[in-house]
Amino acid sequence: MTTVAITGGAGEIGRALARRYVADGAEVHLVDVAETVHDAADEIGATAWRLDLSDHAQIGALAQVGGLDILVNGVGYWPPTPFDELEPAEFARYLDINLTSSYAVTWMLRDALRARRGAVVTLSSAIALKGHGGMIHYAAAKAGVLGMTKSLALALGPDGVRVNAVAPGLVSTARNRGVWSTEQQAAFRVARAMPVDIEIEDVVDAAVFLASPAARAITGQTLVVDGGTVLH
DSSP states (O other): OEEEEEEEETTTHHHHHHHHHHHTOOOOEEESSSSSHHHHHHTTTEEEEEOTTHHHHGGGGGGGGOSSEEEEEEOOOOOOOOGGGOOOOHHHHHHHIIIIIIHHHHTTTHHHHHHOOOEEEEETHHHHHHHOOOOOHHHHHHHHHHHHHHHHHHHGGGGTTTEEEEEOOOOOOOHHHHHHHHHOOOOHHHHHOOOOOOOOHHHHHHHHHHHHHGGGGSOOOEEEEESSSOOO
């Protein structure tokens, strides 16, 4: 049986990924700091781990997972914050949440991934490639994910472990629709080469592909799913 771990699992993309893998018969572990991770896991048929991944001591609990075929690092927290209000301590905190936690989880599960010659997919963001004046913390962290992905691919490749990233544009989630106005969303759409909305399933499809045998010769890459905004 395929074993999958998804961090940020209580979020909309994490849940959609979990549903896809459970439907395919996988054993899925959902990891999130939110209490709702238990409800999400119960609903989907997964195992819940309520852990604060910015607390490295808590991450050690994941060593119980054993052999791991697929790790999806899906943590993302990005409240828009003006530069003048983004104090260095807050900047560092968001780096820990959005970048360091993914490294720490991958490091903790490295032997479990090696045992199955597994695959790692980390969610970055198209903002990492173009920047955002009101989301400096998030852009910096997710740009770090791209460098980390290439480096981990080189470090783990000899063990048969592939490491890739998905960089979505603005995804049409309930959360995002609550942050950006209808007018702003329309402006984002027009700026794309293909004037389409980016749906959750578009991100899920990309992540599932990169973790699948169909991508057996792909590692160290970033797949941008943004309708052609940054044309990376």
